[in-house]
Amino acid sequence: MRFIFKTSYDRDIDLFEDGWHRARIAALLAVLVALPFLLGEYYLAEATNLLIWSLAGMGLMLLVGHSGQVSLGHAAFLAIGAYTDAALMHCGLPWPVAFAAAGLVSGLFGALVAIPAIRMSGIYLAIATLALFVLVEEAVILAEPITGGIGGIMAPPIQLFGISFERYGALANFYWLCLGVVAAVTLAYANLLRSPTGRAFMAVRDSEVSARALGINVARTKTLAFGLSCAATGLAGSLMGHFLGFFNYEAFSIFISINLLLVVTIGGLGFIQGAFLGAILIAAVPQVLSILRDVSGIDTSGYPGLETVVFAAILIGFIIYEPMGLYGRWLKIRTFFDLFPLCRRDMFRRQKSYLKTERMR
Amino acid sequence: MALLEVRDLAIAFGGLKAVDGVSFSVEKGEVFAIIGPNGAGKSTIFNLISRFYDPSAGSIRFEGREITGLAAHEIAPLGIARTFQNIELFDHSTVLQNLLMGRHAHRRTSWIEDLLFLPRVRREERLHRRRVEEVIEFLELEAHRNKLIAGLPYGVRKVVEIGRALATGPKLLLLDEPASGLSVEETQDVAFWIEDMQKDMGLTILMVEHDMNLVARVSNRVLAVANGRPLAMGTPAEVQGHPAVIEAYLGTAAVSKVSA
Secondary structure, eight states, X not given: OOOOOOOXXXXXXXXXXXXXHXXXXXXXXXXXHHHHHHSOHHHXXXXXXXXXXXXXXXXXXXXXXXXXXXXXXXXXXXHHHHHHHHHHHHTTOOHHHHHHHXXXXXXXXXXXXXXXXXXXXXXXXXXXXXXXXXXHHHHHHHOHHHHOTTTOEEOOOOEETTEEOOTTTOHHHHHHHHHHHHHHHHHHHHHHHXXXXXXXXXXXXXXXXXXHHTTOOHHHHHHHHHHHHHHHHHHHHHHHHHHHSEEOGGGGOHHHHHHHHHHHHHHOTTOHHHHHHHHHHHHHHHHHHHHHHHHHOOOOTTOTTHHHHHHHHHHHHHHHHOTTHHHHHHHHHHHHHHHTTOOOTTTTOOOOOSSSOOOOO | OOSEEEEEEEEEETTEEEEXXXXXXXXXXOEEEEEOSTTSSHHHHHHHHTTSSOOSEEEEEETTEEOTTSOGGGTGGGTEXXXXXXXXXXXXXXXXXXXXXXXXXXXXXXXXHXXXXXHHHHHHHXXXXXXXXXHHHHHTOGGGTTSBGGGSOHHHHHHHHHHHHHHTOOSEEEEESTTTTOOXXXXXXXXXXXXXXXXXXXXXXXXXXXXXXXXXXXXXXXXEEETTEEEEEESHHHHXXXXXXXXXXXXXXXXXHHHX
């Protein structure tokens, strides 16, 4: 195993723990940048979709995984992002402005929603955000001049400096655009977690009483978490709109909300990496099912709910056997090999604290 | 002027008067202990000072300033830190992160600066870390620095909580039963630390404690309360021998036996 000798506080503050870590991330980025040259049109589109889902997943991860609040209404913020972006571009605004506005509007709306929502927690907050989702969905249908109502709306193609970033005409360009956005948001997210703001989020998540005693304004912190989470989700929604090209309210159904919650739960609550791993899993299940169908020759088209059943089974499996999600499992595997052969079986087992009741989140 | 001045403090939950007319003042640099049987209102007094509860009457002045109008999160920046009877740590974070969370009252960067991690954020982080390392060294937590709280034994958690309160850089430290659930050796460590905090760091300490040995050893003055009302105040020996205190703990028959 490797030993890292820390000789200054900066080693703990830095994003990367050592050169090897930095090299790994750089290699990953290089592969991601080179992906359009390696993959065909179909899989590149899947990769783009996956990036957008990861972005939305990071938005929800900040809320659920790092500030301990749950939301069943995040599809609403995807919708707000998508419609804001499309509507502003129809008004003739350039894409960067519409994109930034999509994040800003979703963020502000999220912060506004947070003012009543932060008084609730756990299942009550889930129900409240679900209600919010229904309201937004209805509003989208009613606001026909802006959103196209039931008929839907087209996301205008993105043109920057004469270069097309259209999803169908220039998929590689659109992919790189999404990659750039996702990389930037990931960096900001990582920065947040190593700074006082991120620590305040986690403090509020783990013990509100303590947080208050340490001088953390709980209401303000939760509102900020809501706002930032919704802003990131709004950005993802804007990209999703362009990815779909043409969408109506059905593109942001309740199932999207639930899938997003699956992404963060299966991926591993409380880890940025979890949002990506969860998105990969969610994107991979339909693919694997269709490949299996082709290979086995069994016609599953008579079972429209098959995907849902598989998702449900995976979720139940994770909650019972690996509550820390895919990333948690990866951490355990890595530790096993790092310490080999000294890893103990119960290394990750949590000690029960008998004095404190486990609060419902 | 006393550092903390509590006057005629009262709070009722429904019909129950949890605290009823308690007055005391804590002088700068002293260790002041509050004792009393279970349910006497000791922790409630702490929660009133931390502003978790609103008093129904009375005043609390810190450095001459009335604090009953402040919000709970405005107390720490004044220089009042506390621990909890049933450890309230951030379980899913490491010891180091917990202690850094204690520095929150001293943060000067906004969330936008944090998102971009501007150079100022890094400079501040270094300063916070240095303060935290001083606490780690004082409480000998080096071996646990990067461990998750969820995996730590009870005794260590108790110490981490004292550390987190110290990391806030307080003038007044409220310790809610610092020795409860600790072994004899661990309690002795706590006694040493309290003495060091008082003498070397110049801290003022207000504590609630059941362990009379610890109270007698470290505290300068003791206040005994029962049923929300003050019984006696004075040196540990005076209060321990006070008939009203013995009665509250052991019953009236005991008083006649002791005095006989």
